[in-house]
Amino acid sequence: MTSDFPTEIFSDVLEGNAAYAARFPGTGLSGRAAKGLALVTCMDSRIEPLQLLGMEQGDVKILRNAGARVTDDVLRTLVLAAYLLDVTRVLVMPHTHCKMASATEEEIHASILEQYGVDTNSVEFRTVPDQEAALAYDVRRIRSYPLLPQDLVVAGAVYDVHTGSISPRDV
Secondary structure, X not given: OOOOOOOOOOHHHHHHHHHHHHHXXXXXXXXXXXXXXXEEEEOOOOOOHHHHHOOXXXXXXXXXXXXXXXXXXXXXXXXXXXXXXXXXXEEEEOEOOOHHHOOOHHHHHHHHHHHHOOOOOOOOOOOOXXXXXXXXXXXXXXXXXXXXXXXXXXXXXXXXXXXXXXXXXXX
């Protein structure tokens, strides 16, 4: 059987993993959220979720996507986390200088079409022209989701990529 895995393109990933696996001691973790926290944040690589919250591996369930938006998949994942993985609180945490907050939905579609010739209009990117309004909407969406526990505590904060600080928001 031949492999279609593009080994040469992912050689850095495979080498990095080999080095990691060689020194991997095992975690002994259960897979549950030891601190009862789920974090919804952006995929931006400037965000180091565990470090910026003072947490460790196993403490938090981390859900990441473009713009830190509460999508149907985030809600699905939070249901599983709340009932099966000991999550009792959720922090929705977008960040400053986010690409998703720098353009409208139409502008992103037009840019991709112009630069790459790909029509992405069938995809909703969920841009955030008003980050504060989007955060408030997403927090309310979790709080009002009927399949989540009524006592689930949900809050919002914005992470500043230049200072490393989070600013809680009243939402």
